[in-house]
Amino acid sequence: MTTRRRYPAPWRIEENPESYVVVDSLGQALAHVYFEDESIRRGITKRLNQSDAYQLARAITRIPALLQRD
Numbered sequence: 001m002t003t004r005r006r007y008p009a010p011w012r013i014e015e016n017p018e019s020y021v022v023v024d025s026l027g028q029a030l031a032h033v034y035f036e037d038e039s040i041r042r043g044i045t046k047r048l049n050q051s052d053a054y055q056l057a058r059a060i061t062r063i064p065a066l067l068q069r070d
Contacts, residue, residue: 009064013057020057033057 007024014021022031035053036042042049048056 007064011061011064013054013061020053022057022060031057031060033060 007028007030008026009024011022011024011030014023018036019032019034021029022033023029033053033056034045034047035050036045036047037050041047047053
């Protein structure tokens with residue numbers, strides 16, 4: 001018996017002006033990772049820089065592959 005995934009792979013990253021959005025293959029947004037590259041505003045808003053935000057979003061897209069490793 002196969003189980004049907006609730007959020008089917010592949011997951012992809014969409015870039016917005018202030019965030020990366022991780023989206024499943026059906027277009028459902030799964031995570032928003034916000035960033036700010038201006039250092040003063042980043043300190044106030046407690047956001048990641050753009051590079052770190054992308055790395056986090058990329059790690060999230062790898063979750064389905066990690067779950068298949070049994």
